[in-house]
Structure formats: structure tokens, C-alpha cells
Amino acid sequence: PYDVLIVGGGPAGAAAAIYAARKGIRTGIVAERFGGQTLDTMAIENFISVQETEGPKFAVALEQHVKAYDVDIMNLQRAEKLTQQDGLHQVQLASGATLKAKAVILATGARWREMNVPGEKEYRNRGVAYCPHCDGPLFKGKRVAVVGGGNSGVEAAIDLAGIVQHVTLLEFADQLKADAVLQRKLHSLPNVTVITNARTTEVHGDGKKVNAISYEDRVSGSLNKVELEGVFVQIGLVPNTEWLKGTLELSRHGEIQTNAHGQTSVPGVFAAGDVTTVPYKQIVIAVGEGAKSALGAFDYLIRQ
Numbered sequence: 001p002y003d004v005l006i007v008g009g010g011p012a013g014a015a016a017a018i019y020a021a022r023k024g025i026r027t028g029i030v031a032e033r034f035g036g037q038t039l040d041t042m043a044i045e046n047f048i049s050v051q052e053t054e055g056p057k058f059a060v061a062l063e064q065h066v067k068a069y070d071v072d073i074m075n076l077q078r079a080e081k082l083t084q085q086d087g088l089h090q091v092q093l094a095s096g097a098t099l100k101a102k103a104v105i106l107a108t109g110a111r112w113r114e115m116n117v118p119g120e121k122e123y124r125n126r127g128v129a130y131c132p133h134c135d136g137p138l139f140k141g142k143r144v145a146v147v148g149g150g151n152s153g154v155e156a157a158i159d160l161a162g163i164v165q166h167v168t169l170l171e172f173a174d175q176l177k178a179d180a181v182l183q184r185k186l187h188s189l190p191n192v193t194v195i196t197n198a199r200t201t202e203v204h205g206d207g208k209k210v211n212a213i214s215y216e217d218r219v220s221g222s223l224n225k226v227e228l229e230g231v232f233v234q235i236g237l238v239p240n241t242e243w244l245k246g247t248l249e250l251s252r253h254g255e256i257q258t259n260a261h262g263q264t265s266v267p268g269v270f271a272a273g274d275v276t277t278v279p280y281k282q283i284v285i286a287v288g289e290g291a292k293s294a295l296g297a298f299d300y301l302i303r304q
């Protein structure tokens, strides 16, 4: 069996693999797509010490760094089940294989919920964005929409209002769902327009970049078009934990609950990165959490 088996090959999983391997323990990493969300990212400008890089380049660097160590990399493999037997954890793969380990680190990340309207996919990274901390500065002085009036949407609108020229917040329901204090702050800002009962219908562009968004007024049925340069989709971040339901403690949003050492509710099972309850889903944070979870797992192993 492995001493540590990591599930997920994004920033969190890669960091966990390097930290585990550097302890000289038997380490394996299973990933459906090595690199994770960074494969879908254009520019990365907030990974401290790297002024600017591109997502796919960053993903290759992650894998190269892991490959510099004695780690079994099992790429293009999906984990489907986690069980315990005879004091070992077992991870069952879609291929039918079962991997055994004394400790497991779950780093399966998350995915942004998409609007599924025409134009969204075509203009992803060309005006359609999902992360205000990442891409906000690209829209300095421009006009943007934020889709979603929950806490993350309203936080994004407040954040972006300080950078961009104007923010249009579109909420599907008849009122915002964000905390009252956030809504008060939002309504105090001069360059934000809030539109409720708005069903986003299409993202428009000129073939290269976004130039407008359309929405239907759900009360009157009228179709409206707002000219702008950016659309931030904030309708939820979904953790990749469907395969873990019932095995360990998840938050009501489906995120894995961890303690300060990355330990989950199951002894010997750790978790790190976007898949957990740790706030602020960012590469630099996932990397730190991955390192922490491997150190947590190592501490656990030496006590066995």
C-alpha cells in the first residue's frame, strides 16, 4: 500500500505530493486531469513570486515539479469510491482498479457553475470570467456585469466597483440573497446598477471579445441588452465531492470539512484546496493547504 495516496492533481494535490515525497514515504497521486482548473486559466498574475504566467504553462510546471520526486503519477484516472478495510483506505477507480493507502489526501477541487447560455463558452477567458480576485484587474475602467446576487455575486460586485467603470448586477430572483450588510454596501456605491428578476439569455461578442449581455425581465417578459466588456458569473462553485457523499462530513454546500491540520471527519483522511471548507479559492491558498495536508498526514502516520 501507499503511505499517502493523493486524489486530485491540481495545485493542492501537487503540493501535497511534493511535501509527502520529501518525507521519504511511499506516495501516489491519482488525477483525472493533472493541472486541474489551472488548465482552463489564461493569465495567472497572483501566484506570488511569479509575476505572470499562463494556466497551461503553470500546469506543466506543477507536473514537472512532482515528477522530480519519487511519486507514482496516475493521470487520467477517476476515483469513484473511498472505503476502509483492515486498517487501510481503499480508493476505487473508474478503471476498476483499487488503490490502498495508510493515509489519503483528497484534493479533487471544484468547478464554477455555468449559466449555460449562448456565448458563455465561446467567450470564456475573452470577457466571460468566474473569479474576480483573478480577473478583476483585467477590466480596469471598463463595464462589467456580475451574474448572481448571492454573497459571492454581491461581494464580487463591490470588489469590482472599485476597479471597473460600471457594474450591472443581474439576479434571477425578485431580490438579492446576499447578507443585509453586503446589500447595504452595494446600494451605497454610485457605479453599480442592480437588476432583479433578470434571466440571463445570452452573452454577445464581436467574434473576439464580449460586447454585451442580454437578459429577460421575468415580470414583463421584455428582452434587454446591456453593452459591456466583461461578465463575471457568480452562481456557485461546486466542489467535486459527489463521489464522497456518505463517506465523510461535508458542509451543506458539499465541501469537505477539515480542521487546522487538514484532517477530515475520517481518521487518516485529509483534504486540501477548493474541495474543502477553507475560504477563498485561489492557487496560492490551495498550494499552502496541500502542503499542510501532507504534513498533517505525515504527523498522523508517525503516530500509528
Ligand code: FAD
Pocket: 007, 008, 009, 010, 011, 012, 013, 030, 031, 032, 033, 034, 035, 036, 037, 038, 040, 041, 042, 043, 044, 045, 046, 047, 077, 078, 079, 080, 107, 108, 109, 110, 111, 112, 130, 131, 134, 135, 240, 243, 272, 273, 274, 275, 281, 282, 283, 284, 286
Ligand atoms: P483543482 O485545480 O480543481 O484540481 C482538482 C484536481 O482533482 C484535478 O486534477 C481534477 O482532475 C482532479 N479530480 C477531480 N475529481 C476527481 C476524481 N473523482 N478522481 C480523480 N481526480 C479528480 N486562482 C488564482 O489564484 N489565480 C488565478 O488567476 C485564477 N484564475 C482562474 C481562472 C479560471 C478560469 C478558473 C476556473 C479558476 C481560476 N483560479 C485562479 C482558481 C484556481 O484555479 C483554483 O483555486 C485552484 O486550481 C484550486 O486547486 P485545487 O488543487 O484545490 O483544485
